[in-house]
Amino acid sequence: MPALNPPRPHTETLANGLRVTLRHAPDLKRCAAALRVSAGSHDVPLAWPGLAHFLEHLLFLGTERFPAGQGLMAYVQGHGGQVNARTSERTTDFFFELPPQAFAAGLERLSDMLAHPCMNLDDQQREREVLHAEFVAWSQDEKAQQQLALFDGLSPSHPLRGFHAGNRDSLPVQQLTFQQALKDFHQQFYRTGQMTLSMAGPQSIEELKQMAQSFSAAIPAGANIPQVAPVPLMESSQTSYQQVNEPRLDLLFAFESLLPSSAQALAFLCHWLNAAKPGGLLAELRSRGLAEHLNARLLYQFAGQAVLHIELTQAAPASAIREKLLDWLGFFASQPDWARLREEYATVLERQQQVSSALELARRDSEQLEDGLSGEGVVALKDILKKIGAVDNFIGEWQLPTPNPFLHVEAPAQNAGLIRGQTSKHRGLRTFAQDRSRSRRENSPMQFSQALPDNTAQGAIYLHWRLESKPHTRLQYHLENGLQSLREDARQAGVDVSFSASGNEWLLKMTGLQAPMPTVLEHALKALTTPDRDFSQEEPKSPALIPIKHLLKALPDLCLERSAVSGDLQQLWSSARWEGLAVGLSAHTQAALGMTLSRVPGVADTQPSTPPSINSQRLWTTLDTGSSEHALVLFCQAATQDICEEAVWRLLALVCQTPIYQRLRVELQLGYAVFSALRQIQGQTGIVFGVQSPGTAPLKLLEHMERFLSDLPAMISGIEEATFIAQRQALSDQFKEAALPLAQAAELLWQGKQVGRSSDYLTQLPLSILTIDRAALLAAAHRLSNAEGGWRCLASSSEPQAPWQVTK
Structure with a gap:
């Protein structure tokens, strides 16, 4: 078992001024880079709101050396x-994650696009329209406007109160003065002294440093330019304000002149404010009927300023809630240096690092977050509590939140599964007890996969139930709500838990550190089978989603046959049939699961799963997304379940990904949420195409997609042979065990189990991809464009004519 203490990153400043953080993590399967530029929307000249965000978009449009189709x-x-970017108030971040063999070329493209963007006027004009469409959607989004309104209590002259989104009016690309401002901003801030490059991967520190130096050689050198400090957050002597919009209560606290370690102090404070465990603030508010939910987070921090937001679901007058909050903060302030809470918090952060991806580690390092609460952080926290007005003469009978039950599970021994005196050479020798344990497992619906090594710290567990009826929405919401506290405790302990429903099927999934999994599973099954009986009979309110996400959420249910609805939990469990898959678990963890698995409700599911076929059909479903914007999702299913068909469909998805984005988003400017990707939904392999558009109706969007798919064979015929071979090899490499993070490998194995793949699926898939020739890809493209496997379309409005069949 590898050491549990994650390494700290190496930090230094290169000779040309670029700051770097380098993290050597030998267990990572991928590498990541996060480049932070110390310049954001608040650093833009007042005349050009949105310029920083606009520049971020322009940098992705290609360079002379790497045009858009070959860019990052x-x-x-x-x-x-994975790749993305984000413009914040005072920073702009670019980040990506790649397999190790492709990482250096990714860095090369990132440095080139930052240093040598083309930014021609035609590209700017098109991208400005995309930003304008985003602005229109943002201005109509209720949650976005609520977020903006939170700053209404601040000084009108503070940049947080300004407009920074960027739109058609604020980005006059044809004006020479705007072009000069754009050029000046890029030259001023996109310099080495203004940047921090963070990298994480399995390479040594020396290898990472060499790549950082190669990256920095392409970036213009320049000293750090101090960013101008903003005016005070508030004009009056008040340091807090509240907004009441029932049932929501927003409490906001503005801070000035904070101490240097205040970022870690505020993170620590938010962690314990958000704790929903017995003894915590939220538990007391709930018991007194004052509030049901609480979320504390930092909205802004720069140059000694910060804005802390505490959002509550209000069930009592705001004054009563605020009084209880300040009283609890007084109790919290009275704790002598928070010794136990600091220890648990440090353990939580350590667990999070153990299960973090390369990208998550690189982004965390770029934000320069501390591990835990240091002595300086304790001093800063006391200063923050004093500024809030928390005094230690509290009157309530408060307690500290109870400890997380999953944090202190002992990790299995390194040679777990061996009897005393054995070494790894004797792994075939077993005790009678181990034989009995193995026999129980072999007779169980749980399959313990041997496809991945069992000597790592992480693993995955899937439990799947097939029900006689579809659970009522009320019941599903109640079960998910009952798991919230457990899910948070498990997440802090390094285990991600999800419980989802599709039609008449339930899926409980756990991924992450395997040591706590047996205990987490035991608690989860208890919560699902004996939940709190006192729950509301009212229909739960679904969270507001943008139209394209609304459609994607509905897609899995539509891929299943309809069934009756039931709200009787006992009846559902009594007739349930279940199966499971465990991946990467050591013999020690498997043995620890034995008793818990014997309590899984239901009986073994021995019936093969056969997804309903829609071969050659074109099914259309219209859903009300509650938005004036249009959206369409097209799921094109593979014609067969054969692994060779899956392999060629994956290559088709790869070939389509960039061209459809280029055509629909860049050339036609139909929308800003344009994507395509291979998905396996309810045992069906297919390619999902999606687009959200402010002005183009679904039938027109479908017409553009159909035209693209009809052009696909010609596009494939025009791919150069060397490019075709490179694409095929790159795709095959993605599915080799050495390149797959455990969670992704486990998901592939679970999807493979759903369609009856053999146990060597992860070996066969990359080999099948390498056997695809151009003729096979062309034949698959024709099957795709002719809908031989069937098309399923979800849209926000409209109903098409034949050959489409409209479903309800």
């Missing part, structure tokens, strides 16, 4: 990675 976004997508 296309390259990362082609290698199965």
Whole structure:
């Protein structure tokens, strides 16, 4: 078992002024880079709101050396990675994750796009329209406007009260003065002294440093430019305000002249404010009927200023809630240096690092977050509590939140599963007890996969139930709500838990550190089978989603046959049939699961799962998304369940990804949420195409997609042979065990189990991809465009004519 203490990153400033943080994490399967520029929307000249965000977009449009089709976004997508960027008030972040063999080329593209953007006027004009569409959607989004309104109590002259989104009016690309401002902003801030590059991967520190130096060589050198400090947050002597919009209560606290370690202090404070465990603030508010939910978070922090937001679901007058909050903060302030809470908090952060991806680690390092609450942080926290007005003469009978039950589970021994005196050479020798344990497992619906090594710290567990009826929405909401506290405790302990429903199926999934999993599973099954009986009979309110996400959420249910609805939990469990899959678990963890698995409700599911076929059908479903914007999702299913068909469909998805984005978003400017990707939904392999548009109706969007798919064979015929071979190899490499993080490998194995793949699925898939020739890809493109596997379309409005069939 690898050491549990994650390494600290190496930090230094290179000779040309670029600051770097380098993290060597040998267990990572991927590498990531996070580049932070110390310049954001508040650093833009007042005449040009949105300029920083606009520049961020422009940098992705290609360079002379790497045009858009060969730039960072296309390259990362082609290698199965992740890439994105974000403009904040005082920073702009660019980040991506790639397999190790592709990482250096990704860095090369990032440095080139930052240093040598083309930014021609035609591209700017098109991208400005995309930003304007985003602005229109943002201005109509209720949650976005609520977020903006939170700053209404601040000084009108503070930049937080200003407009920074950028739109058609604030970005006059044809004006020479705007072009000069854009150029000046890029030259002023996109310099080494203004940047921090953070990298995480399995490479050594020396290898990472060499890549950082190669990256920095392309960036213009320049000293750090201090960013101008803003005016005070508030004009009056008041340091807090509240907003009441029933049932929501927003309490906001503005801070000035904070101590240097205040970031870690505020993170620590938010962690314990948000604790929903017995003894905490929220538990007391609930018991007294004052509030049901609480969320504390930092909205803003820069140059000694900060804005803390505490959002509550109000069930009592705001004055009563605020009084209780300040009283609890007084109790919290009275704790002598928070010794126990600091120890638990440090353990939580350590667990989070153990299960973090390369991208998560690199982004965390770029934000320069501290591990825990240091002595300086304790001093800063006391200063913050004093500024809030928390005094230690509290009157309530408060307690500290109870300890997290999943944090102190002992990790299995390194050679777990061996009897005393054995070594790894004797792994075939077993005790009678181990044989009996193995026999029980072999007779169980739980399959323990041997596809991945069992000597790592992480693992995955899937439990799937097939029910006779579909659970009522009320019941599903109640079960998910009952798991919230457990999910948070498990997340802090390094285990991600999800419980989802699709039609008449339930899926409980756990991924992360395997040591706490048996205990977490035991608690989860108890919560699901014996939940609190006192729950509301009212229909739960679904969270507001943008139209495209609304459609994507509905897609899995539509891929299942309809069934009756039931709200009787006992009846659902009594007739349930279940199966499971465990991946990467050591013999020690498997043995610890034995008793818990014997209590899984239901009986073994021995019936093969056969997804309903829609071959050659074109099914259309219209859903009200509650928005004036249009959205369409098209799920094109593979014609067969054969692994060779899956392999060629994956290559088709890769070939489509960049061109459809280029056509629909860049050339036609139909919308800003344009994507395509391979998905496996309810045992069906297919390609999902999606677009959200402010002005183009779904039938027109479908017409553009159909035209793209009809052009696909010609596009494939035009791919150069070397490019075709490279794409095929890159896709195959993504599915090799050495390149797959455990959670992703486990998900592939689970999807493979759902369609009856053999136990060597992860070996066969990359080999099947390498056997695809151009003729096979062309034949698959024709099957795709002819809908031989069937098309399922979800749209926000409209109903098409034949051959489409409208479903309800």
